[in-house]
Amino acid sequence: MNYILTRNDIPKVLEKWSEAYQVIAPQKYSNFSAFLPYEGKAEQLCLEYPHNTRYPPKALFLPQSEELLKYTKDGQASEPGLDTKPKLIFGMHACDTRAMTLLDTVFDAKDYQDPFWKARREATAIITLGCDEPCKTCFCTTVEGSPFNRQGADIIMTNIGEAFHLEALTPKGEKLCKGLPLATKAKDRKVAKLQEQATISMPKAFETEGLKATLDANFDNNYWEEVQRSCLGCGVCTFLCPTCFCFDIADEAARSKRYRNWDTCMFSVYSKEASGHNPRPSRKERTRQRLMHKYSYWVDQIGKIGCTGCGRCVRYCPVGLDIRAMLREAGTLPVEVTHA
Amino acid sequence: MSAQEPNIVLFQCQWCLYAKTDQDWVENALPENMHLVKTSCTGRINPLFVLNAIQGGADGVMISGCKPEVCHFKEGNLGARRQLTAFQSLLNHIGYDRSRIRFVWMDLQDTGRIQKELAVFEKDLTEMGMSGVLVTRKPGFEGGMHD
Amino acid sequence: MTDLETKLKAEAKRLLDEHLVDVFIGFRKENAPLHPQPAFFTQSDQLDDFVYNNLCQNNLAKFLTRYPRETRIGMIVRGCENRSVNHLIVERQHPRENIVLIGVPCTGIYDWRKITQRCGEEISSVEITSEKILVTTPKSKFEFEPKELLHVSCARCSQPNPINADLVIGDPVEAKDPARAKRQVETFSGMASKARYEWFTHEAERCIRCYACREACPMCYCAECFVDHGAPRWTESMVSKAGMQTWHIIRAFHQTGRCVDCGACERACPMDIRMTYLTEKLNTDMEIEYQFVCGMDDKTQPPFAAFTMDDKTRFVA
Numbered sequence: 001m002n003y004i005l006t007r008n009d010i011p012k013v014l015e016k017w018s019e020a021y022q023v024i025a026p027q028k029y030s031n032f033s034a035f036l037p038y039e040g041k042a043e044q045l046c047l048e049y050p051h052n053t054r055y056p057p058k059a060l061f062l063p064q065s066e067e068l069l070k071y072t073k074d075g076q077a078s079e080p081g082l083d084t085k086p087k088l089i090f091g092m093h094a095c096d097t098r099a100m101t102l103l104d105t106v107f108d109a110k111d112y113q114d115p116f117w118k119a120r121r122e123a124t125a126i127i128t129l130g131c132d133e134p135c136k137t138c139f140c141t142t143v144e145g146s147p148f149n150r151q152g153a154d155i156i157m158t159n160i161g162e163a164f165h166l167e168a169l170t171p172k173g174e175k176l177c178k179g180l181p182l183a184t185k186a187k188d189r190k191v192a193k194l195q196e197q198a199t200i201s202m203p204k205a206f207e208t209e210g211l212k213a214t215l216d217a218n219f220d221n222n223y224w225e226e227v228q229r230s231c232l233g234c235g236v237c238t239f240l241c242p243t244c245f246c247f248d249i250a251d252e253a254a255r256s257k258r259y260r261n262w263d264t265c266m267f268s269v270y271s272k273e274a275s276g277h278n279p280r281p282s283r284k285e286r287t288r289q290r291l292m293h294k295y296s297y298w299v300d301q302i303g304k305i306g307c308t309g310c311g312r313c314v315r316y317c318p319v320g321l322d323i324r325a326m327l328r329e330a331g332t333l334p335v336e337v338t339h340a
Numbered sequence: 341m342s343a344q345e346p347n348i349v350l351f352q353c354q355w356c357l358y359a360k361t362d363q364d365w366v367e368n369a370l371p372e373n374m375h376l377v378k379t380s381c382t383g384r385i386n387p388l389f390v391l392n393a394i395q396g397g398a399d400g401v402m403i404s405g406c407k408p409e410v411c412h413f414k415e416g417n418l419g420a421r422r423q424l425t426a427f428q429s430l431l432n433h434i435g436y437d438r439s440r441i442r443f444v445w446m447d448l449q450d451t452g453r454i455q456k457e458l459a460v461f462e463k464d465l466t467e468m469g470m471s472g473v474l475v476t477r478k479p480g481f482e483g484g485m486h487d
Numbered sequence: 488m489t490d491l492e493t494k495l496k497a498e499a500k501r502l503l504d505e506h507l508v509d510v511f512i513g514f515r516k517e518n519a520p521l522h523p524q525p526a527f528f529t530q531s532d533q534l535d536d537f538v539y540n541n542l543c544q545n546n547l548a549k550f551l552t553r554y555p556r557e558t559r560i561g562m563i564v565r566g567c568e569n570r571s572v573n574h575l576i577v578e579r580q581h582p583r584e585n586i587v588l589i590g591v592p593c594t595g596i597y598d599w600r601k602i603t604q605r606c607g608e609e610i611s612s613v614e615i616t617s618e619k620i621l622v623t624t625p626k627s628k629f630e631f632e633p634k635e636l637l638h639v640s641c642a643r644c645s646q647p648n649p650i651n652a653d654l655v656i657g658d659p660v661e662a663k664d665p666a667r668a669k670r671q672v673e674t675f676s677g678m679a680s681k682a683r684y685e686w687f688t689h690e691a692e693r694c695i696r697c698y699a700c701r702e703a704c705p706m707c708y709c710a711e712c713f714v715d716h717g718a719p720r721w722t723e724s725m726v727s728k729a730g731m732q733t734w735h736i737i738r739a740f741h742q743t744g745r746c747v748d749c750g751a752c753e754r755a756c757p758m759d760i761r762m763t764y765l766t767e768k769l770n771t772d773m774e775i776e777y778q779f780v781c782g783m784d785d786k787t788q789p790p791f792a793a794f795t796m797d798d799k800t801r802f803v804a
Contacts, residue, residue: 030693031604031759051608054757055695064695065725133625135609137519230525232549232702236757239697252723254477261724267698269715315608318699318755319545320522387740388713388721388733395729408799418794421802426743426772426791430736433676433768435684443802473684476729 001174002183002191006163009180011042014090017176021088021125024060026053035060035089047091047159051135052310056242057096058103060089061120062262064239068116068249070257082119088176091129091157094149095140095310099242100126101152105302106245125172128153129164132198139205139324140309147202148195158191165191205324207331208305212296218333219288227326228287230319231266237290237313237323238264243306246270265289291326345373346399346465348458351389353382353405355412359451366454374458381405383416387427394436395477400465404444404454417445435473439464491591492539494656495563498589500531508561508587512550514543520610521599525550539563540615541597541633546751548572548705552580559585565593567640567749569649570782571705574745574789580708583785590652592660595633595641596750600759602636605629640750640763643671650783672767691731693758696724700762701738703755706745713737739765744773744789747782776801 005013014023023038026046033046033053046053071077100121107117130148131138140146150156154173158165165183168174183191238244239262248263263270266287271280280286298306307323314322350366357363366376377393379385382405390401403424411417424443432438444457488496499511515526515536523543527550528534547562548571554560560581564572569590576583597620602610606622606629614621620631634642647660675683698714701707713721714734722733739762746766753762773779777790787793 031600032608065727136611136625137609229527230550232699232755234699234702234755235695235697236699236755239695240757248724250724252725253720254723259723259725261726264697269711314519316757317519317522318703318757320517320519320524322518325518388737391733391736392721395733408796415794418796418798419791421798422794423743423791425802426769427740429772430740430765430769432680433683433765434687434736435680435682437680445802473681474732476727476732 001168001177002188003166003168003177003180004163004183004187005157005166005180010045011040013180014038014042015040016179017088017090021086023088023090025090026092029053035092038090045091047129047164051315052093052096052312054240054312054316056099056240056310056312057089057092058099058242058245060087060124061100061117062103062107062245062247064262066116066260068258068260070255072256082115084119084123087120087124089124089126092126093310094128094130094147094151094153094156095138095145095308096242097126097128097152098140098145098149099308099310102243102298102302102304102306102308103245125154125176126152127155127157127166127173127176129157129159130195130198132159132194134198134202135311137311137314138309139202139311141199141202142205142208142324143305143307143309144208145308147198158194160187160191160194167191205309206327208295210335211327211331212299214331214333214335215292215296217335218330219292221333223330223333224284224288227329228283231283231287231321232319233266233268233283233286234318235262235264235266236316236318237321238262238266240312240316241307242310242312243294243308265293291323291330295327345371346462346468346470347397348374348400348402348461348465349377349393349398350374350402350404350458351377351379351382351385351393352403352454353384353412353417354378354380356404356406356446357454358448362451362454371462373462381411381413381416382420382424383411383413383418385420385424387423390424390427390441391431391474392477394431394471394474397475397478399468399471400440400442400461402442402444402458402461404446404457407445407447410448421445431474436471437468439468440471489540491657492537495539495589495591496534496537498654498656499528499534499537499561502561502587503528503531503534508559510554510558511561512547513563514538514545517542521602521613539591541595541620541636542599542613542615544596544599544638544751544754545703546571546705546749548575549703549751551575551586551705552708554581556581556585559587561587561589563589563591564649564652565591566644566646566648566650567593567747568705569652570646570747571749573650573782573785574747575705576785577782577788578745588649588652588654590649590655592649592655592657593641593644593647594660595637595644595647596754597633597636598638598754600754601638602631605631638750638754639671640748640753644748646747646780646783651785671764672771675764675768687735688728688732690761691735692728693760694726694731694734695758696726696730696734697757699755699757700752700760703751704742705749705751706742707738713741735762735765738762739769742766743769744779744791745781746770 024035025038026033027036027044035057067080069077069079107114134147154170156167168177246263247260249260251258272278294306405417428438428441502508511528514523516538517523523538525545548568606624611623622629645662645665723730779790
């Protein structure tokens with residue numbers, strides 16, 4: 001069912017939700033915004049910006065540094081408890097919400113479930129805020145998403161000016177909306193039109209039809225030598241990416257704890273082996289890896305592109321590398337037809 | 341540190357104490373709140389040693405080596421003096437008081453000097469109190485985004 | 488195309504056509520707003536996308552260490568980049584005879600973060616003239632004066648002109664008041680020590696250890712960075728207080744006598760963390776104690792390498 005949440009009602013409603021959940025919302029942080037626990041200061045909420053947070057909300061489920069266990073010198077080990085505290089994310093964009101469903105295929109798969117991830121996912125409800133004015137640097141529609149994509153959301157929220165229109169999508173969502181005024185059919189129609197307009201307003205950033213085949217066929221193309229020239233090999237794109245999930249496990253002896261930390265394929269030490277051999281010795285292999293993983297290997301694994309088009313890598317790359325341009329160019333590479 | 345005793349880490353080169361009584365003292369009879377880290381030369385002292393000591397809870401760090409003219413390795417202490425003084429200045433800049441890092445450059449005749457210097461240092465640090473800054477490697481003090 | 492861009496492009500074309508360089512490093516037109524990209528031209532027909540303006544925010548000297556010593560590199564350098572190149576030559580990273588420097592007196596780099604702070608993160612276009620900068624967003628238009636947008640390092644820059652470029656294109660720029668260069672350090676030093684520590688901690692705690700600052704810095708070219716050492720474990724890789732503090736303190740410290748205060752580190756940071764207040768202190772120390780300013784020529788050793796027995800009168804309490 002559909003409901004209306006007026007702007008004036010937001011503080012009251014969030015307070016009510018805070019009784020059952022820890023509410024987390026995008027709020028002012030430094031010069032930009034971040035997902036922070038809501039502490040009753042409605043003026044801090046960032047629901048208007050036509051942009052996203054910089055630091056991705058995947059950190060709410062896969063913290064950048066997470067304790068896995070602690071140990072004593074005489075060999076006693078203990079695990080921290082799982083995080084089962086009920087949380088409500090209020091205002092995560094559709095690209096980020098969909099990204100969580102993609103990460104579920106990694107951390108909550110048939111053969112393996114990560115208990116830390118699973119516990120957090122099960123304890124968290126998500127109210128997705130759709131983008132009525134998608135940014136120029138976003139490209140969710142190019143990668144099978146949309147500004148109002150519903151995958152992974154308990155409620156989808158649309159900005160209609162004086163209020164937000166809420167569409168409950170799951171029983172959890174319905175429960176949250178209890179007590180809110182119902183939306184009229186007229187409002188529903190207005191919202192449907194708004195959502196459609198936002199979606200079709202986004203131009204196609206690059207061609208995905210045949211992209212994987214082209215990338216696979218050009219693994220050894222000199223294109224990769226060219227595309228990596230200005231890449232710094234830092235971790236900005238991967239750490240800000242909502243679908244990147246690689247991690248490194250480190251025993252920090254000074255703390256007697258084992259931690260899991262985000263890792264990035266862009267660092268040279270990422271693939272360095274104990275022998276000293278590095279199968280990705282230069283930036284060429286590593287930049288190629290990043291693009292191939294997202295647009296070819298993910299497709300091999302789950303049949304979907306591993307990118308949701310949030311645009312963070314485009315906005316914050318220190319050297320202005322734009323993945324959309326890189327893929328447009330890659331798409332023009334020849335696909336040789338080999339004769340048996 | 342208890343209310344009375346500051347933690348002091350002494351980084352000292354192995355050559356600067358000429359008298360055997362002094363050598364025995366630093367190796368065997370240092371008070372409990374003082375910890376010796378002996379290096380081959382002060383030139384070996386990486387500023388990260390000093391930082392790690394501070395993060396582990398050192399209220400004061402003493403760096404002791406030979407006077408410029410008498411370095412066993414000729415120039416080790418010269419580089420150390422420049423580097424470690426600059427590091428002291430940087431740490432002071434971010435709030436770790438410069439008087440918590442003390443340099444003692446010894447001469448061959450300085451028998452009994454190290455004990456005196458440490459005693460004075462301990463007294464000064466007791467007046468200053470615990471440092472309270474940068475103590476992020478001590479268990480219970482870690483802090484940060486995920487602690 | 489501005490007059491400067493036309494002249495630079497012509498010079499690049501000449502160097503490439505006459506095979507005087509193997510690669511010419513400059514910038515090309517941005518894809519993402521506010522970020523022209525470092526570009527590596529090997530033939531003059533690649534120069535169609537060439538741009539050069541105040542939004543070109545990377546220190547191009549970074550790319551010097553990527554090429555083997557035999558590669559003849561042509562590079563556009565502003566004052567700070569020229570000094571970075573000079574110091575890389577001092578550190579023997581590339582021979583001077585294989586570098587051609589095209590110098591540009593610099594009017595300062597516009598800090599993209601100042602633009603997004605005022606205009607929001609959705610930028611449609613930027614138009615730069617000598618008097619003003621016009622930023623257009625989907626909803627609005629903003630007008631800035633150059634001095635409003637200068638990156639903090641540029642606002643206090645005392646070396647805007649190239650030092651020893653092979654050719655200089657453009658008129659010399661007046662250096663900023665040298666007293667101004669000290670002001671940020673003096674203001675910070677004037678704070679109580681507890682306040683300084685809190686400020687430092689507040690900046691460091693946003694860090695996500697992406698190392699964009701390290702990768703953007705021309706002087707960070709170590710094959711293995713101290714953060715990647717397992718034994719000894721200098722610092723944690725975690726986003727903990729200890730890890731972040733060590734990272735910021737030591738990265739700054741490893742630049743002592745090597746930093747030209749270009750500010751590329753800050754501009755690369757996706758979390759808007761301040762760092763130049765650390766390196767500025769070290770640069771000031773080097774200047775006061777050793778009368779050393781990094782990169783003023785390509786021969787002078789930095790203070791940490793230039794110790795002599797004359798030092799015996801220094802550091803005497």
